[in-house]
Amino acid sequence: xxxxxxxxxxxxxxxxxxxxxxxxxxxxxxxxxxxxxxxxxxxxxxxxxxxxxxxxxxxxxxxxxxxxxxxxxxxxxxxxxxxxxxxxxxxxxxxxxxxxxxxxxxxxxxxxxxxxxxxxxxxxxxxxxxxxxxxxxxxxxxxxxxxxxxxxxxxxxxxxxxxxxxxxxxxxxxxxxxxxxxxxxxxxxxxxxxxxxxxxxxxxxxxxxxxxxxxxxxxxxxxxxxxxxxxxxxxxxxxxxxxxxxxxxxxxxxxxxxxxxxxxxxxxxxxxxxxxxxxxxxxxxxxxxxxxxxxxxxxxxxxxxxxxxxxxxxxxxxxxxxxxxxxxxxxxxxxxxxxxxxxxxxxxxxxxxxxxxxxxxxxxxxxxxxxxxxxxxxxxxxxxxxxxxxxxxxxxxxxxxxxxxxxxxxxxxxxxxxxxxxxxxxxxxxxxxxxxxxxxxxxxxxxxxxxxxxxxxxxxxxxxxxxxxxxxxxxxxxx
Amino acid sequence: xxxxxxxxxxxxxxxxxxxxxxxxxxxxxxxxxxxxxxxxxxxxxxxxxxxxxxxxxxxxxxxxxxxxxxxxxxxxxxxxxxxxxxxxxxxxxxxxxxxxxxxxxxxxxxxxxxxxxxxxxxxxxxxxxxxxxxxxxxxxxxxxxxxxxxxxxxxxxxxxxxxxxxxxxxx
Numbered sequence: 001x002x003x004x005x006x007x008x009x010x011x012x013x014x015x016x017x018x019x020x021x022x023x024x025x026x027x028x029x030x031x032x033x034x035x036x037x038x039x040x041x042x043x044x045x046x047x048x049x050x051x052x053x054x055x056x057x058x059x060x061x062x063x064x065x066x067x068x069x070x071x072x073x074x075x076x077x078x079x080x081x082x083x084x085x086x087x088x089x090x091x092x093x094x095x096x097x098x099x100x101x102x103x104x105x106x107x108x109x110x111x112x113x114x115x116x117x118x119x120x121x122x123x124x125x126x127x128x129x130x131x132x133x134x135x136x137x138x139x140x141x142x143x144x145x146x147x148x149x150x151x152x153x154x155x156x157x158x159x160x161x162x163x164x165x166x167x168x169x170x171x172x173x174x175x176x177x178x179x180x181x182x183x184x185x186x187x188x189x190x191x192x193x194x195x196x197x198x199x200x201x202x203x204x205x206x207x208x209x210x211x212x213x214x215x216x217x218x219x220x221x222x223x224x225x226x227x228x229x230x231x232x233x234x235x236x237x238x239x240x241x242x243x244x245x246x247x248x249x250x251x252x253x254x255x256x257x258x259x260x261x262x263x264x265x266x267x268x269x270x271x272x273x274x275x276x277x278x279x280x281x282x283x284x285x286x287x288x289x290x291x292x293x294x295x296x297x298x299x300x301x302x303x304x305x306x307x308x309x310x311x312x313x314x315x316x317x318x319x320x321x322x323x324x325x326x327x328x329x330x331x332x333x334x335x336x337x338x339x340x341x342x343x344x345x346x347x348x349x350x351x352x353x354x355x356x357x358x359x360x361x362x363x364x365x366x367x368x369x370x371x372x373x374x375x376x377x378x379x380x381x382x383x384x385x386x387x388x389x390x391x392x393x394x395x396x397x398x399x400x401x402x403x404x405x406x407x408x409x410x411x412x413x414x415x416x417x418x419x420x421x422x423x424x425x426x427x428x429x430x431x432x433x434x435x436x437x438x439x440x441x442x443x444x445x446x447x448x449x450x451x452x453x454x455x456x457x458x459x460x461x462x463x464x465x466x467x468x469x470x471x472x473x474x475x476x477x478x479x
Numbered sequence: 480x481x482x483x484x485x486x487x488x489x490x491x492x493x494x495x496x497x498x499x500x501x502x503x504x505x506x507x508x509x510x511x512x513x514x515x516x517x518x519x520x521x522x523x524x525x526x527x528x529x530x531x532x533x534x535x536x537x538x539x540x541x542x543x544x545x546x547x548x549x550x551x552x553x554x555x556x557x558x559x560x561x562x563x564x565x566x567x568x569x570x571x572x573x574x575x576x577x578x579x580x581x582x583x584x585x586x587x588x589x590x591x592x593x594x595x596x597x598x599x600x601x602x603x604x605x606x607x608x609x610x611x612x613x614x615x616x617x618x619x620x621x622x623x624x625x626x627x628x629x630x631x632x633x634x635x636x637x638x639x640x641x642x643x644x645x646x647x648x649x650x
Contacts, residue, residue, distance in 0.1 A: 015518070015617035139553060147557035150575050159582040167589045174596070182518065185615035200602040203610050207530040208600045209520035214535045215596040219589065222539075226585045233578070433519050436617075440519070 018436060022428045023186055025278045029425060040418035047411020050404045051126060059129040061404050068387040068399035072409050073127040078379045079262070080120030080412065081161070081234050082255070083372075086263030087113030088168045089227040090295075092220040101291055103438040104283050104430045108274060109267045110172040111429070115419045116266070117165045119412050124154070126408065153237045160226075160233040167226050171219045174212060177202050178433045231259040238382065244321040245314060245386045254306040258375060261299035261345070265371035268292050270420060272365040274429055283430050286361055293364040296371065297353035304346050321391045328385045337377050344374025487514075487609040487622030488637045493521040496619035499636070500526045506632040508623055514609060516620040535599070539591045546587020550580040 054061050064071045087109035094102035125131045137158045139148050148155045181202040183195035202208060235255035238246040248254075268289065275284040311330075314322045329338045349367035352358045384399050401409075423429070490496040496515055503513055515526045554576045562570050597603065609622035623633065 015615075019615065139557065145561050147561060149563070150554050150558060150579060151572070156575075156578050156582075159579055159586075163582045163586040163589070166586060170589055170593050174593075177602075178518070182615050185612040196605070200597075201605045201607065202602065203607060204516045204518055204614055205530075206515050206517075206521070206527040208602075209517070210522075210527065210530050210532075211535065211596050211600040213520055213522075215592050218536060218539050218592050222585055222588050222592070226582075226589075229581065229585075437519050 015436065018432060018439075019182065019186060021280075022283065022430055022432050022435075023183065025424060026183065026426065026428055027187065027191075033421070033425065036421060037418065040414045040421070043414035044411050044418055047408045047415065050407040050411070054126075054404050054408075055131070061402060063400050063402045063405055065397060065399070067390055067395045067397045068384060070127075070383050070387060071399050072380075072401045072405035073123045075376070075379045075383055076409055076412060077120050077123035077127070078234055078255075078383070079376050080116045080123070080416075081231060082259035082262045082375065082379070083266045084113045084116035084120060084164070084168070084263065085227055085231060085256075085259035086116070086267040087111065088164075088171050088223050089113075089260060090264065090267065092171070092223045092227070095216070095220045096224075099291075100438055100442070101288050103434045104280075104285075105267070105271065105288055105292070106434070107172070107175070107427075107431045108271050108429055109263075110168065111420060111423050112263070112266055112270060113168045114165070114172055115416055115423075117161065117168060118419075119416055121161050121165065122412075124157070153233065153240050156233045157237065160230045164223075164226050164230045167219070167223050171216075171223055174216050174219065175431050175434060176427060177212065178204065179428050179431060182432055183428070228256055231256045243386050243390060244319075244325040245310075245382075248310065248313075250306065250310050250313075254310065257299060257302045257306055258378060261296070261303050262372060262375035264292055264296045264299060265368035265375070268296065268364050268368040269372065272361060272368075274424065275361075278424065278429065280430065283435065289361045289364045290359055293353050293359045293367070296349065296364065296367060300346055300349050300353065300371070307342075321389070325386050325389050328389055329381055332385075334381060334385050337381055341374045341377040341381060344370040345378065485608040485622060485624055486634065486637055487611065487620050489611060489613050489618040490621055491618060493517065493524050493619055496521075496621050497524050497526055499621045502636045503621070503623065503633055506636045508625070508633045512623050512625050514620070514622045514624060516610065516614050516622070518614050518617060521619075535592075535595055538595050539588050542591025542594075543584045543588035546590075547580050547584035549587070550583030551576060553583070554579045 062071065062073070064073075087106075091102070091106040091109045094106065125134045128134060137148055137155060148158075150156075177198075177200060180195050180199040181204065184192055184199050187195060232252040232255065235251040239248055239251040241247065271284055271288065271292075274280055311326060314326050317323075328334055348370045352363045352367040388397050388399060390396065488499065490499055496517070500513055500515065504510060510529060513526075515521075521527050555571045558571045608624070609620060611618070611620050614620055621637075623637070625633075
């Protein structure tokens with residue numbers, strides 16, 4: 001049988017190797033995995049215990065007091081909703097832009113969205129004094145004829161977050177279906193049955209592929225305005241209120257930009273850990289981090305622009321209540337947190353991301369960790385100083401978080417990590433079929449595929465390809 | 480002529496699958512009886528083209544319009560059904576109606592996309608023939624589910640296309 005160029009291209013994408021590398025973490029569980037799960041699980045358990053204590057004792061065990069009724073819980077709510085912008089929004093934009101390097105990144109990102117949204121959406125409920133009546137937000141026919149007050153931004157939150165959550169889950173699940181089918185075909189025993197059910201009867205007919213790709217394209221278009229609307233509405237929780245430094249038209253874009261900023265940072269951190277612990281160095285090449293690092297740099301500059309624009313306007317307007325809050329954060333008791341925030345969101349990341357030599361995987365990881373810390377502080381500094389210094393002196397006060405709030409906050413970070421680790425154990429964390437498509441397209445665009453196939457690169461040569469870019473770093477099979 | 484329920488061959492790549500499909504068509508097989516199964520989409524090949532249709536986005540638009548209408552009616556009808564005191568402000572402000580309408584429009588678009596995919600792909604049909612797990616290794620399955628009698632020439636084509644990587648089944 002004559003070997004055609006098409007056959008050679010096909011052989012370049014070694015399906016066995018890709019399947020083996022990316023299904024390996026799904027099929028195995030080491031002692032280290034169980035240790036990590038146990039440790040994270042303990043912190044999550046502590047968080048649930050603290051919440052249980054709060055439910056039993058009442059909301060008074062939290063540090064929120066008049067006039068600062070929003071503290072750690074709402075800070076966490078805004079922070080996690082912001083982190084959720086990592087996945088779906090970034091993934092959708094990259095899909096629509098047809099960025100080739102997105103392929104190994106998208107699923108890592110979309111998972112963050114779903115879990116961060118679930119965690120974020122818990123906080124308004126935790127924050128409620130009587131969380132068992134949280135369902136009152138849901139518009140449903142009842143015998144008293146009562147309906148939610150649609151004028152409340154919290155009701156807008158309910159609609160926006162629910163829409164985003166359903167959209168994000170759909171956006172995550174759709175491209176996983178063919179990979180579930182792959183797991184079904186590659187595993188045996190209970191795993192085969194399990195993944196067979198999850199694959200929903202997927203075979204890979206051309207009709208199924210076409211419908212799936214069309215659906216994913218539609219979802220990518222729909223989810224972008226939904227994602228923007230979610231953080232816009234979260235910002236309106238603040239901006240609709242006549243509280244110093246909240247009642248601002250800049251809040252919506254400021255929040256959306258901040259959300260994308262923190263989301264990209266969280267994504268980079270997650271990818272670094274996945275790369276390291278799942279040994280995905282070949283599939284998450286440095287070019288992914290470099291490109292995400294550039295995006296992070298852009299968002300860092302945008303964040304500085306928004307902070308400067310917001311603060312300059314308030315300073316120039318010289319309204320006493322607003323200026324009081326401004327100086328409270330810059331020169332008053334919150335000044336340390338403020339300047340740490342500026343350092344974390346701009347001072348440290350800017351040189352790490354702007355200087356090409358420093359924009360390595362380690363550099364982007366350090367920058368991203370500082371951004372995550374800085375963005376949490378930003379949420380805190382938006383909420384607490386404004387509430388502690390309202391217009392009249394009788395509405396002034398302070399806020400100190402209690403151990404309950406701190407424990408629950410720590411538990412959410414552990415919970416996020418736990419969910420992520422568990423997900424990576426159950427589902428291929430990199431979209432295998434999309435990766436294969438990317439590699440095939442890359443091989444098809446090669447100038448002389450026959451020449452390349454005759455001189456199959458060695459492992460060391462492959463790493464050289466990586467530095468050029470992901471498009472050229474295709475897996476060429478066993479040397 | 481012989482009566483078979485399902486017959487397939489495994490092709491090493493999409494180009495070979497394309498040639499097999501062409502040969503099957505030349506041998507008298509009907510296009511709607513031919514199934515091509517792969518572990519990745521092959522949009523640029525002829526066998527992937529005839530499955531394309533343009534109705535899906537329009538169904539999503541229709542779903543979105545219905546969702547938006549439902550959102551508008553939800554806000555306007557429920558607030559009017561229990562009019563609370565708003566101090567002279569409108570009971571159903573247009574700004575707020577717009578927010579809920581927008582979110583439910585998007586929600587309906589998402590749900591319609593999902594529903595259309597599940598129904599038209601179609602999914603939830605387990606154990607359909609033909610299928611072979613070698614698809615997961617990058618092989619492309621070309622199968623035929625004839626509605627009537629299958630010309631012997633078609634079977635010959637599948638046998639010729641067989642490269643030893645996969646096996647045809649006959650039931």
